[in-house]
Amino acid sequence: MLWYPYTQMKQLEELPKMIAGEGVMMHLEDGRSLIDGISSWWAVIHGYNHPVLNAALITQVNKFAHVMLGGMTHGPALDLAAKLVQITPPGLAHVFFSDSGSIGVEVALKMSIQYWKNLGYQGKNKIISLRNGYHGDTFKAMEVSDDSDFTRAFADVLSRGFVLDIPAGGFDADTATVQAAADELEQLLHAEHRHIAAFIVEPVVQCAGGFNIYSPRYLQIARELCTKYNVLFVFDEVATGFGRTGKMFAAEHAGVTPDIMIIGKALTAGYMGHAATLATTSVFNSFLGENYEKALMHGPTFMANPLACTVALQSISLIESSDYLQRIAHIQSIIREALDNISSPAIVQKRTIGAIGAIELRDAACLNGFKAFSQQRGVWLRPIGNVLYLMPPYVISEQDLLTIINVMKEWIGQIK
Ligand SMILES: *Cc1c(COP(=O)(O)O)cnc(C)c1O
DSSP: OOOOTTOOGGGOOOOOOEEEEEBTEEEETTSOEEEESSHHHHTOTTOBSOHHHHHHHHHHHTTOSOOOOTTOOOHHHHHHHHHHHHHSOTTEEEEEEESSHHHHHHHHHHHHHHHHHHTTOSSOOEEEEETTOOOOSSHHHHHTSOSSTTTGGGTTTOOOOEEEOOOSSOTTOOHHHHHHHHHHHHHHHHHHGGGEEEEEEOSSEETTTTOEEOOHHHHHHHHHHHHHTTOEEEEEOTTTTTTTTSSSSTHHHHTOOOSEEEEOGGGGTTSSOOEEEEEEHHHHHTTOSSSGGGSOOOOOTTTTOHHHHHHHHHHHHHHHHTTHHHHHHHHHHHHHHHHHTOOOTTEEEEEEETTEEEEEESOGGGGTTHHHHHHHTTEEOOOBTTEEEEOOOTTOOHHHHHHHHHHHHHHHHTOO
């Protein structure tokens, strides 16, 4: 029997069963169709069953579907690595592939810790992370994620580093507010930098932790502080990458380059699991030496899978050829305006950026019954805790977008 994720299997209800997809539509076995309001966990940015992506995959599958990357190379891996170096912030010049966002984070943290060891430092191995952050479900990723339902069962085996708060005040926070959060970072770095390998953040937007948006100015100051105190700065762009926040990568809001950056989710346009961890040449060079001692001893079986690389290349080319950033700006303006028209005493805060719209409600109980309600109205949404949000595929029409938001509005309107 199938064991579902994040599910109390004792309470498993009958689930909708998808049999086909097209554009933003998920067609179900019972004849209904749902508009996907969350891009299948934020990945399916071009929609389902995309003819150009399908064609690229078919061409590659007829050559070879997979080959190991150990001791062997191939075109799709070389081409995608070059493309990622070209489109990510300047200075990230080396690309390590893996098979999921969580593993991409593991690789980033291994790189960070071994970097200092390779340079001859001892005990410089702790990680700073942010409250409400989420970096994946594997063990080290859980250690740098905030305590939550995801980590609770393992609290006694997780070896925690340091946790800081994001600056208050949202994207446009005033200078003093941002500086206050930056001062806390500096105090910690000043006291503990000898033990700290890296500071990992989801830049600008913390997604699974509740869609908390913060000032890019904080990233600029943190960049300077990390350099000053000899600590690597790591951006987890697994959720924010590929246009989701209105820029190709959220790092661009701040105009800074992290030492290490992780991308995943939308990398393959949701076609298959894949991730990449990018590093600067200075990080990369610390791994050079005469033997394995300094090498990065990591290698997922399916890293740089040729199908994954092929579909990623084709997805990036779609983004580049059809002016997606303009499309995302349009989605943002529709979401902003429509969310402005939703009001209720149950709403704590509304937060929007790029193709993300989130409404924080009083408590999770406000959303009891929401999934069935939205599915009856032809919309696929999955709130996180007390946050109702949408992150639609970029190909969504204005009409479908408004249908989704109207379902959110109708639900919120009847909360007592
Ligand atoms: C989803 C997510 C991950 C984990 O990615 P998986 O592919 O699910 O392992 C890591 N970091 C962030 C920011 C994410 O949103």
